[in-house]
Amino acid sequence: MVEEILALKKRGLTIKQIAEEMDSTVGKIQYRLRKLQKLDQKSSFKKARVQVTSVLSPRNIPSSYELDRIVLLPQGPHTIYAYWDLKAITRNMVAHHFTKSWSDLNKKLRVYDISDLHFNGHNCHLYFDICLPEMTDNWFINDLEENRTFIIDFGIQPDSSEFFTVLRSDPVETPRTEGGSMRHSEGVNRWKSGDQKSPEWYEQFSTYSIYSLLK
Structure with missing residues (x-):
């Protein structure tokens, strides 16, 4: 059914025309298309995740950045x-x-x-x-x-x-x-007091x- 919907969509038919052509309802056609869209998104996400993992793999981290x-x-x-x-x-x-x-x-x-x-x-x-x-x-x-x-x-x-x-x-x-004193706290106090x-x-x-x- 999905293949037929995609073929009709490729011919330029609207959702309503596809529903009439397939003797179905607009809601059913929209449901099928949304489900297909979700599957495509999951597939794209998995591919992107594999690519990112490959880029971040320890094998790709250089042993040196050539900086002193x-x-x-x-x-x-x-x-x-x-x-x-x-x-x-x-x-x-x-x-x-x-x-x-x-x-x-x-x-x-x-x-x-x-x-x-x-x-x-x-x-x-x-x-x-x-x-x-x-x-x-x-x-x-x-x-x-x-x-x-x-x-x-x-x-x-x-x-x-x-x-x-x-x-x-x-x-x-x-x-x-926490609660520790500054290194020069006593000297600061003597200076502030004018001593x-x-x-x-x-x-x-x-x-x-x-x-x-x-x-």
Whole structure:
């Protein structure tokens, strides 16, 4: 019946003319056409879904975007998530420098606490290293102190050699816990009350956060 309706519709007949031709009612013809339309929509949706799934398949996600960068995302007062990417030419240059294949180099993250400092690569409050397994491009850094500013380097440290920085992140600050106090709350109160002529933290004020917004 549907095939006959479509054939008559293709000839240019109206719904009323098709109903008369098939000795049926307009309502029945409309019902058949609506049902056919729904089936077509479902079929189109399934095809589109298959196409989208194919596009988003992990097999189609590149292993590298050919960018030299390391990005930090605070995940809470005590955790930062870091992910990074390296250009092939950068990996090749580093491997050539150390005369080793990239896979044979010892890769590390170096985490610096630079709270209230103009960081020059050395003058941090403290730092610690994280040894990375091969083929790693992201890491969760846990057990950090809240309300502190951190910078993280991705680098190489050959045996008995100094740490060689390959990538350096922008600074990020871990948030305070609920009810926690600001790092300079006492100094702010002394300044506001007039006991201090200028903010105590002014000389060590870090411009990193402002700089990162202006870049």
